Amino acid sequence: MAEHAVVVVGGGPTGLMLAGELALAGVDVAIVERRAAPDPDRALAGGLHARTIEVLDQRGIADWFLAAGKAMQIQGFGRIPLDISDFPSRHNYGLALPQIQTERLLATWVEELGVPTMREREVTGFTQDDAGVDVALSDGTSLRAEYLVGCDGGRSVIRKAAGIEFVGWEASTSWLMAEVEMVEKPKFGLRPGGGIGPSEGGDRIRLTLTEREVEHTGEPTLQDVREALIASDGTDYGVHSLSWTSRFTDNTRQAVSYRKGRILLAGDAAHVHPPLGGQGLNTGVQDAMNLGWKLAQVVKKTSPQSLLDTYHGERHPVGARVLKNTMAQVALTSPGDRHQVLRDTMAEVLSMDEPRKWFAGMMSGLGIHYDLGEGHPLLGRRMPDLDLVTAGGPLRMFTLLHHARPVLLNLGEPGSLDITPWAARVQSIDARYAGDWELPVLGRVAAPAAVLVRPDGYVAWVGDGSDNGLSEALTTWFGSPTAS
């Protein structure tokens, strides 16, 4: 039986990101993926939000994505645009990039990192014991792993087999998506609950429209498309030549726990919601970023298993908030005059600076705040990508994170912070930074004397000129001083 430290089930965006993170940390990880290759017919996510671009920048691969997509202001709430060009980030925009491209680029990264992907095989079940997990595959073989991570999408076999409840709201609305041709040219643009526009190549027409019925058993037919067009526009425009269809609903659910023993869940396996605001893929990639380094440290035995509980503790509230905001957006974009009044009111609110910043921080991911206790506003927030000056010359903060290793950044008296017991695990850098400290949503904050930055780019400790609390923070996040 083949053995790996970690088996990741599902090579979608979440599974790929997680496998890359584990490989960077030197963990033996393998992916099992049902599909033969990333599927161009999966017309899903249309882009990346600012925080996801930052996360990729922290690994030195954002340029691949930026070169393949189109940077633009994509964020919005219930279709009300939210401009983030005044946010203090190198990436104060979103990126229009089809999911297939994101998956291909992540797959290239993972391949370069040497992660084996077992394709055209499914995980059918598992049994876990005190020391590991036996993973059964559809070809009759099995794998042994210390940990198994279900990144296997909304219908997750892993979540179901682990008996983790998936609680939330039944679907109240169904949308159909289709690529078609039409005899008459429709007016391109948004409709309440959907929209009609040119396909990617521009030669065909793509539409997303709400349906009368919520329950369906199969894929939409041409007749379903006709009916949805008549209900929306009063005509079917002579629609014909249906080449592709799909359906999604506002089924909104979240796993009650992201971990059960040696089984973990990430991405759509842990949370599903309607695609309003384009957050699913982004949330999954950031789940992976949060889990990867923690799982790596537990596998390497430098940190106790309890570190994994902070994954649920930090990411479950983020997922819950995404669920809540997508449900609110479904209500906001529902057809009808009464909802139009709600939309107009919300647009008025979001035209004011403070609400715009708060909502834009939520939708772009730049406002994420993990509750790491009281203290400096940086604590639990993303570390800005500062232009530092070091003895070796100028250096971007994110460059220090390329290898997914924690950083103690000392901006005070050089050599004043001694972390010798953690020296093999944590990079210690003396640097100077002359600019302002400004965070998205919060604005300017007091300059810290030092910061301890986790591999996922979140601040775990803020120094006030002394080393107060530093050993505790290092032990909490990177293991005891004596761990090898």
Ligand SMILES: Cc1cc2nc3c(=O)[nH]c(=O)nc-3n(C[C@H](O)[C@H](O)[C@H](O)COP(=O)(O)OP(=O)(O)OC[C@H]3O[C@@H](n4cnc5c(N)ncnc54)[C@H](O)[C@@H]3O)c2cc1C
């Ligand atoms: C219409 C639509 C538009 C969307 N737009 C956006 C958007 O703009 N922005 C955004 O962020 N998100 C968007 N999303 C959501 C986004 O597509 C998902 O959140 C994202 O695909 C989740 O990634 P994942 O890797 O967690 O799961 P998935 O992409 O579902 O990947 C799971 C993988 O696991 C594999 N798998 C499943 N079961 C097994 C098994 N038993 N064994 C082996 N392999 C298995 C599958 O083949 C698949 O490759 C949209 C979704 C829809 C439906």
